[in-house]
Amino acid sequence: MTTETFLIILQILVFPGAFFLFALAFLYEWVDRKVLARIQSRYGPLYTGPSGILQPLADFLKLLSKEDIVPMAADKILFTLAPVFYAVLPLTSLFIVPVASQKSLVMFEGDLIFVMFTSALMILTVFIAGYSSTSRFSLIGGVRAALQMIGFEIPISLAMIGPAIAAGSLSISNIVQWQQTSLQWTVWLQPIGFAVFVVCSLAEMEFVPFDIPEAETEIVAGWRTEFSGRKLALLRLGRDLELVLASALLTSLYLAGPQQVWLIPPVVTFMIKTAFVVLMFSLLRAIFARFRIDQMVSGMWKYLVPLAILQVILIQLGIGR
Amino acid sequence: MRKVRYGSIIKVPFGPQHPALKEPENFMFEIDGDIVVGVHPRIGYNHRGIEKAFERRTYLQNIYLAERICGICSDAHTTCYTQAIENLLGVEAPPRARYIRVIIAELERIHSHGLWVGIAAHEIGFDTLFMYVWRDREVVMDLFETLSGNRVHYAMNTIGGVRRDIPADTVPKIKHGMDFLEKRLKYYLNVVQNEQTILKRTSGVGILKPKDAVELCAVGPTLRASGVKNDVRVDDPYAAYDEIPFNVVTHDGCDVLSRIIVRCEEMLESINIIRYALDHMPEGMIRVRVPMAVPPGETVSRVEAPRGELIHYAKSNGTTKPERYKVRSPTLGNIPALCKMLMGAHIADIPIVLAGIDPCFACMDRMTFIDDKTNKKWVWTMQQLRRKTRK
Numbered sequence: 116m117t118t119e120t121f122l123i124i125l126q127i128l129v130f131p132g133a134f135f136l137f138a139l140a141f142l143y144e145w146v147d148r149k150v151l152a153r154i155q156s157r158y159g160p161l162y163t164g165p166s167g168i169l170q171p172l173a174d175f176l177k178l179l180s181k182e183d184i185v186p187m188a189a190d191k192i193l194f195t196l197a198p199v200f201y202a203v204l205p206l207t208s209l210f211i212v213p214v215a216s217q218k219s220l221v222m223f224e225g226d227l228i229f230v231m232f233t234s235a236l237m238i239l240t241v242f243i244a245g246y247s248s249t250s251r252f253s254l255i256g257g258v259r260a261a262l263q264m265i266g267f268e269i270p271i272s273l274a275m276i277g278p279a280i281a282a283g284s285l286s287i288s289n290i291v292q293w294q295q296t297s298l299q300w301t302v303w304l305q306p307i308g309f310a311v312f313v314v315c316s317l318a319e320m321e322f323v324p325f326d327i328p329e330a331e332t333e334i335v336a337g338w339r340t341e342f343s344g345r346k347l348a349l350l351r352l353g354r355d356l357e358l359v360l361a362s363a364l365l366t367s368l369y370l371a372g373p374q375q376v377w378l379i380p381p382v383v384t385f386m387i388k389t390a391f392v393v394l395m396f397s398l399l400r401a402i403f404a405r406f407r408i409d410q411m412v413s414g415m416w417k418y419l420v421p422l423a424i425l426q427v428i429l430i431q432l433g434i435g436r
Numbered sequence: 437m438r439k440v441r442y443g444s445i446i447k448v449p450f451g452p453q454h455p456a457l458k459e460p461e462n463f464m465f466e467i468d469g470d471i472v473v474g475v476h477p478r479i480g481y482n483h484r485g486i487e488k489a490f491e492r493r494t495y496l497q498n499i500y501l502a503e504r505i506c507g508i509c510s511d512a513h514t515t516c517y518t519q520a521i522e523n524l525l526g527v528e529a530p531p532r533a534r535y536i537r538v539i540i541a542e543l544e545r546i547h548s549h550g551l552w553v554g555i556a557a558h559e560i561g562f563d564t565l566f567m568y569v570w571r572d573r574e575v576v577m578d579l580f581e582t583l584s585g586n587r588v589h590y591a592m593n594t595i596g597g598v599r600r601d602i603p604a605d606t607v608p609k610i611k612h613g614m615d616f617l618e619k620r621l622k623y624y625l626n627v628v629q630n631e632q633t634i635l636k637r638t639s640g641v642g643i644l645k646p647k648d649a650v651e652l653c654a655v656g657p658t659l660r661a662s663g664v665k666n667d668v669r670v671d672d673p674y675a676a677y678d679e680i681p682f683n684v685v686t687h688d689g690c691d692v693l694s695r696i697i698v699r700c701e702e703m704l705e706s707i708n709i710i711r712y713a714l715d716h717m718p719e720g721m722i723r724v725r726v727p728m729a730v731p732p733g734e735t736v737s738r739v740e741a742p743r744g745e746l747i748h749y750a751k752s753n754g755t756t757k758p759e760r761y762k763v764r765s766p767t768l769g770n771i772p773a774l775c776k777m778l779m780g781a782h783i784a785d786i787p788i789v790l791a792g793i794d795p796c797f798a799c800m801d802r803m804t805f806i807d808d809k810t811n812k813k814w815v816w817t818m819q820q821l822r823r824k825t826r827k
Contacts, residue, residue, distance in 0.1 A: 155567035332456040332787040404633035405561025
């Protein structure tokens, strides 16, 4: 084995690959929980590690050791595979997003389309998870997730296309490079697209006001009602990775991604920017009540889709590129 | 109602264990698509045999039993109980005791409504408002601790008056707490009336027309939110309510939003009542001594509990224990109206409509034996009841 292949394996497994991304996922779950708690004048995680920073990891390990119950009537194969897919899909997408340098681990022309595709697959996984549990609450949750996707999938894709048109490339790494060489962040050029992306990300991650598929007081835990033990641990990990993915995508497409500023390495700027995005998500999820599913879908089509189209038209007219 | 059908009707159970219900009670919903077309309440999961227990204890012990009918409106139940027994005995509480009863009852209304506003916010997924309201509700709980030594079961009432006086040095503390709460409540009222997501989830949801509300015997804030002016404190004044000026808050929105607004404004009204009562509290003794045995007779006593009209019935036989005691808690009065509100609601609206009546199922559940074929009724003894619970 040559040193080069060894380095590549190290990159994929440790930094900036799987291990680093898992650590980041747990860190951002802690940031999100802590900030949300402080906004709501609670304490949040407190005991595990300094200020409870290890709490997400502890939760994960605890769930791994818990009993794993599969309902009698459940479709066993789908029920087992759904959590695996739910955790793996955002991880796969994260290899495409630049983390530690301007270039991502894997890059090819058109990887932006691949990210869109995996995010659609994630919702499909959610639907399958709800469907295969054969519980009424899970089924309603799964159907709601699918319905919700009809609402946000179009505007989020349009919001991803905006920076691509401006950069003239469908590769996320190229979009990042274009922003850094032309010395302008897309967020200043296309503020509408940025706002649409943020709102749709909230819906994608099932945060308030769009936590409709897992509305606790309405349908228990929604599509994840029947999952327990290892499967629930994987679902939680997938959720955390999704948070990292959403903030990383926002950072790459709109905030110029990882930048070398003076002596500060790119990964640090990346973490500062993504942490800022996570803080924004936490603040947004604290200040709303939950929408009803019909209000959410009609609101998305009435306001967000026209706004996203307007942004694309503006770019075509030469404003914001 | 919608005419379009989306295929088969599915039955969705709510409870006895469900995150939206804090107490065990079962509702079977028939859902067509996303719309509720049938509601079947099944009450009685939390029957505690409390009326039977009343017959086994002396009148003095029963005060503490009455207090434990409900954890939230504990003072309303003891006020109602002591009033009933005072009626039978033919004694009246001294004026100062009656003012103290008003102050405790209104403090309780504030904490009960505050608790409810928090829960309503939680039901529509607004956890931040939930945490904020409950944080500020602590002010009232602390005041209760100062006044009575307890946060939940205050044990202030006794037959013939109250057990503890409100000393002069705690009056400024209460007033200070009231000033703080008034500021916060006005802020929350503003939030509820202007925050778009709350308006979207609550206005026009769970409609109860005034005519239906009266016909289905709705009580309390649920009735007043349908625009009907009905309040035991005014209609049949007890304690010192006949001497204290206050408004009966009504709202004619008939939906969940107006239930929230009515409760918020009632809290503000309660603050004014407490201020007036503290300023005009007469001097004097706080209780009169009463005999242990109660002469034979029967009586009905009414109180406006935070959730609505509370009715106690007592029958005495000349001994130290009641012969029969009956409690009708406000939640039971609101169940038929609740079923009416839920018809035509979306699945997502079920929790907030359910919570809209401020249900307290544990206080509500009573039991009676009826053979529905022969229409035969019978009564169990305490031993039979115990044997049943141990099975």
